[in-house]
Amino acid sequence: MNKIQIEDREFEILIENDNICKRTRLIGIQINLDYENRCPLFIGVLNGSFMFMGDLLKEITVSCEVAFIQVSSYSGAKSSGKVKEILGLPDDIHNRDIIIVEDIVDTGLTLSHILKELYKQKPASVKVCSLLLKPAALKEPLEELEYVGFELANDFVVGYGLDYNGLGRNLNDIYRTKTVVPSAS
Numbered sequence: 001m002n003k004i005q006i007e008d009r010e011f012e013i014l015i016e017n018d019n020i021c022k023r024t025r026l027i028g029i030q031i032n033l034d035y036e037n038r039c040p041l042f043i044g045v046l047n048g049s050f051m052f053m054g055d056l057l058k059e060i061t062v063s064c065e066v067a068f069i070q071v072s073s074y075s076g077a078k079s080s081g082k083v084k085e086i087l088g089l090p091d092d093i094h095n096r097d098i099i100i101v102e103d104i105v106d107t108g109l110t111l112s113h114i115l116k117e118l119y120k121q122k123p124a125s126v127k128v129c130s131l132l133l134k135p136a137a138l139k140e141p142l143e144e145l146e147y148v149g150f151e152l153a154n155d156f157v158v159g160y161g162l163d164y165n166g167l168g169r170n171l172n173d174i175y176r177t178k179t180v181v182p183s184a185s
């Protein structure tokens with residue numbers, strides 16, 4: 001399936017599942033080496049990370065724990081801007097080695113917000129593992145970004161957890177549309 005249609009947009013194949021699996025295996029090997037004799041806490045950012053998190057964790061052989069958070073955006077009652085709230089953040093991460101797992105880092109704003117909240121609890125270390133990264137869209141450098149699967153151009157992508165208007169998360173492969181559209185959910 002090289003081309004797919006989701007609602008009003010046509011997408012073309014960008015990364016096949018085979019390549020995602022191979023890259024994920026390599027990232028897993030690296031994490032196992034880096035965290036030997038430690039017990040990292042993997043924190044997946046929902047919804048988009050659910051597939052990558054599942055496949056990545058199958059490659060992890062060091063002792064570890066797993067949690068999920070969700071970042072919801074809503075308009076604050078008193079402010080005109082968007083307020084981000086983090087749901088499900090564990091409250092016992094003091095002195096823990098944290099690995100945040102994302103499907104994509106685009107502008108990096110979501111991650112910056114998560115990192116700010118995490119550091120309040122003084123974890124021992126924080127690294128980020130993201131399947132996808134759009135370097136040209138990043139608003140500021142993120143030194144915690146240690147493990148990246150694939151670097152992309154500024155095209156909008158769907159599949160393997162990523163959505164367009166809530167659709168396409170179940171696709172095995174990753175697809176892109178040339179037209180740049182705003183973040184869809």
Ligand SMILES: O=P(O)(O)OC[C@H]1O[C@H](OP(=O)(O)OP(=O)(O)O)[C@H](O)[C@@H]1O
Nearest residue numbers: 046047048104105106107108109110185
């Ligand atoms: O780097 P940024 O520009 O902040 O974008 C990246 C974020 O956007 C997506 O989440 P989204 O808010 O669309 O929610 P979802 O995971 O439920 O799709 C993605 O899963 C990242 O969390």
Ligand code: HPA
Nearest residue numbers: 106155156157162163183
């Ligand atoms: O390219 C993207 N696709 C889906 N969700 C996203 N969230 C940020 N960037 C993207």
